[in-house]
Amino acid sequence: MAVIEQFKMPGTSLEKVVVHPIVLLSVVDHYNRIAKGTRKRVVGTLLGEYNKGVLNITNCYAIPFEEDLKDKDIWFVDHIYHEQMYTMFRKINAKEKIVGWYSSGPKIKKNDIEIHEKFREYNTNPVFVVIKVQENETLGIPTESYCSVDEVNEEGQLEKNFVHIPSSIDASEAEQVGVEHLLRDIKNVSIGDLSKHISDKVLGLKALNAKIIEMKEYLDDVLDEKYPVNTEIIENLQDIFNLMPNLDFDSIIQSFSVKTNDYMHMTYVCSLIRACIGVHNLINNKVAIIERERALLEEEEKRKKAKKELEQKEKENNQASQKDVEMKDDK
Known part of the structure; x- marks a missing residue:
């Protein structure tokens, strides 16, 4: 079995996660081959580089994964296959390190924190990226990034929990050219620029409406004392509403x-x-x-x-x- 050196990545200074198009295409292909039309999800390893607070996820590969749909405590990740794959990838590009793992989600599951801890063997602070592959689930960007932190629960014990990290989609110049060539054959030429502009506006409004509903549900849960009051979140919400223009x-x-x-x-x-x-x-x-x-x-x-x-x-x-x-x- 290959011996992989643990990559030490800073956690507190991680400000943003950037996912490249090749990663999205690989995850969608992985899902279509393995789990399309089922309730299963797919899991894989993320490769990339860390630079000045920004983590660029530039590549990935699939790994065998199984879990019991009824009992989430039963799961299996083939770490031997994972290590052999990384050994081959390292021969191609030694700069790309193991930075975390991905799941097709669409939401975080109970056993994800255990899988996340398994990836600490290869990275001191791995990231977990949920990549939504279903079209009806992606009103905004199809990625959500998380890292784990230690928190004290109600019983005074330490436990691992996921915290959200801002994420975005970006591409290098070569990737942009490749994506344009890829989309050229599937672009619907019958749709004019104006129709596309209106469709984009509608999708944007749907995403905005979904976020507003999510904020309302969070505030309702805070009022019902399901969550403690987080002053930072409240201040951010207040700033958002203060920036809204007066249309009356x-x-x-x-x-x-x-x-x-x-x-x-x-x-x-x-x-x-x-x-x-x-x-x-x-x-x-x-x-x-x-x-x-x-x-x-x-x-x-x-x-x-x-x-x-x-x-x-x-x-x-x-x-x-x-x-x-x-x-x-x-x-």
């Missing part, structure tokens, strides 16, 4: 209405134009098919006529030959 003005309401009506009018006109173009293309295709069929029929008729003329000519030649033979016989 007739001029602003009218401007929004006019802008919205303009967008709706342009969308309607563009949809009509697209429909008219589609109908014209359909008519042109129908006309082209009819003309092609007519041309084929004309060619077939010409071929039959030429064949008939050839047969008639051969028949006349045969008759002339027979007459010549009869005249010679009479002489």
Whole structure:
């Protein structure tokens, strides 16, 4: 079994986790191959580099993982396979270290803290990234990052708990070019820029609404004394609402209405134009098919006529030959 040196990564100074596109693509491929259409989730190892408070997750690989869906205390991670895979990856890029692990989630489960502690054998402070692979689960960015800390529970004992770390999606220049080439074949050219702009706005509003509901549920739980009051969270929420613009003005309401009506009018006109173009293309295709069929029929008729003329000519030649033979016989 390969011996892997434990990577010492600072925990307190970790400010942000950046996930690169190749990681997202690899996790989605892993999920589609192993667990698509089931209640299972997939688990893998994250590789990357730490630099000035920012952890760049640049690569990953899948590892065999099984868990009992009824009893979450029963789980298995093939650490021998994991260590052999990392040994091969290290030969390709020695700078990429084991920085943590990922799960397809979509939420944290009871045994995740135990799996997280297993990865401490390879990193002093690993990160846990939940990557949401289902399309209906991703209103915002599809990643949530966590690290574990020691906290004192109600009984006065230390226990491990996950704390959230800000995360984002970013790519190098080479990765951006690769992603553009990858998306070129699946891009729907029938959707115009305006329609895409409106769709993005709708998705953004849905994500905002989900976050507001989440904040409301948290405040309700604090009022019901399910959670202790966290002054830092309360101050952040207050700052968010203080930064919101005051829209209760007739001029602003009218401007929004006019802008919205303009967008709706342009969308309607563009949809009509697209429909008219589609109908014209359909008519042109129908006309082209009819003309092609007519041309084929004309060619077939010409071929039959030429064949008939050839047969008639051969028949006349045969008759002339027979007459010549009869005249010679009479002489």
